[in-house]
Amino acid sequence: MELKVIKTQNPKQKPTGALGFGKYFTDHMFVMEYDDGKWHDARIQPYAPFTLDPSCSVFHYGQAVFEGTKAYRNKKGEIRLFRPRDNLERMNNSSDRICIPQIDVDFVLDALKQLVLLDSEWIPTDEGTSLYIRPSIIATESALGVHAAHSYKFFIILSPSGSYYAHGLEPVKLYVEEHYVRACIGGTGHHKVVGNYAASLKAGEKANALGYDQAMWLDSNEHKYVEEVGSMNIFFAFKDKVRTPALLGSILPGITRKSVIELLRDEGVEVEETRVAIKDVVEGAENGNLKEVFGTGTAAVVSPVGDFGYGGKDYVVGGGKMGELSRHIYDELTGIQTGRVPDRFGWVMRIK
Numbered sequence: 001m002e003l004k005v006i007k008t009q010n011p012k013q014k015p016t017g018a019l020g021f022g023k024y025f026t027d028h029m030f031v032m033e034y035d036d037g038k039w040h041d042a043r044i045q046p047y048a049p050f051t052l053d054p055s056c057s058v059f060h061y062g063q064a065v066f067e068g069t070k071a072y073r074n075k076k077g078e079i080r081l082f083r084p085r086d087n088l089e090r091m092n093n094s095s096d097r098i099c100i101p102q103i104d105v106d107f108v109l110d111a112l113k114q115l116v117l118l119d120s121e122w123i124p125t126d127e128g129t130s131l132y133i134r135p136s137i138i139a140t141e142s143a144l145g146v147h148a149a150h151s152y153k154f155f156i157i158l159s160p161s162g163s164y165y166a167h168g169l170e171p172v173k174l175y176v177e178e179h180y181v182r183a184c185i186g187g188t189g190h191h192k193v194v195g196n197y198a199a200s201l202k203a204g205e206k207a208n209a210l211g212y213d214q215a216m217w218l219d220s221n222e223h224k225y226v227e228e229v230g231s232m233n234i235f236f237a238f239k240d241k242v243r244t245p246a247l248l249g250s251i252l253p254g255i256t257r258k259s260v261i262e263l264l265r266d267e268g269v270e271v272e273e274t275r276v277a278i279k280d281v282v283e284g285a286e287n288g289n290l291k292e293v294f295g296t297g298t299a300a301v302v303s304p305v306g307d308f309g310y311g312g313k314d315y316v317v318g319g320g321k322m323g324e325l326s327r328h329i330y331d332e333l334t335g336i337q338t339g340r341v342p343d344r345f346g347w348v349m350r351i352k
Helices: 057-061 084-097 105-118 194-209 255-266 278-287 324-338
Strands: 028-035 038-046 064-066 069-073 079-082 130-139 152-161 172-177 214-218 225-229 233-238 242-245 271-274 290-297 301-310 313-316 348-350
Touching (some): 028 105, 038 105, 057 130, 084 130, 084 255, 172 194, 194 214, 225 242, 233 255, 233 278, 242 255, 255 271, 255 290, 255 301, 255 324, 278 313
Parallel strands (some): 172 214, 242 271
Antiparallel strands (some): 028 038, 064 130, 233 242, 290 301, 301 313
16 A cells, blocks of 8 residues: 655744643554455545544444554654554554454554654654644444444554653552443453543542542452552552553553563562552551552653552552552653664664
8 A cells, every 4th residue: 555645834843841741643644445355545635624424423422442652752853653564453452352344564564663753743742742642543434333333444644742640750640440330251351442531521520629630440240459550550659579560451551561571570670460450559558668650651651659648548659649550660661752762672663
């Protein structure tokens, strides 16, 4: 398939000051459609709204997936992508779960590189900033009836962004949700489908109303085991080892999660992927065996947890401050992403 490039004739003004997260979008986007059993009409075009029929499948049956990765520009002028192939391969896994046709990872990866290079002047360079990359697929067939659609739209948009949280690396407060559940084994929790995020909103709003930043989910069956946080995977650094919930079918296999595990094990730190009981987390916070808690994800990279609320009581972790391990992981990952630290794992794809 040929890739067509249509450059904008009306460049937008680039943002100044604090960027926030996902508020601004670059001049161009990548788009292609699927009909009659194949993807076609691939192009980079000016960023613009889509026109969709009110009967469009995605509006009624939620058949949509998305991904998130980042591009960085360092002081040498290099433009670097962090594990983008992993994201596109995970997107195909998510698509398979809800009957969306597969994309050609190599073709889309090449298109992504060209898109980022075309809008490279939008990549911020301040500490903690990046160009956030959002690939998405939506079902576009104009027909009602519960079945897999026959037409789709794939697109990639770019957003110059700062910290995911307004308070940056300040520790977040988590609310352990005991009633609502995000996903169950056999459902779609293991995949990055849009419905997972809609299902998380109620608990997230509840947590915010109670003064917390995000909800921490428990398993859907027994409400005993920690699964993940609203927008992150979660890690618990106990005195003897680091523990993180195992991927049993209801937890998103995060690319940053995988990177943290590989990084720590390479440094000789014992990381156990297992079921983590909330009672063990509470006991660890009470007796001092729990040294740190931190979340991981593309948007925030590493987010330290200062305290969490469970059963009507708040528990402080690590004195409510960012711990040494969390800081080390953040520095190592962002260092690899930007080139400050050698990429001994081969995670970075340099495109300029």
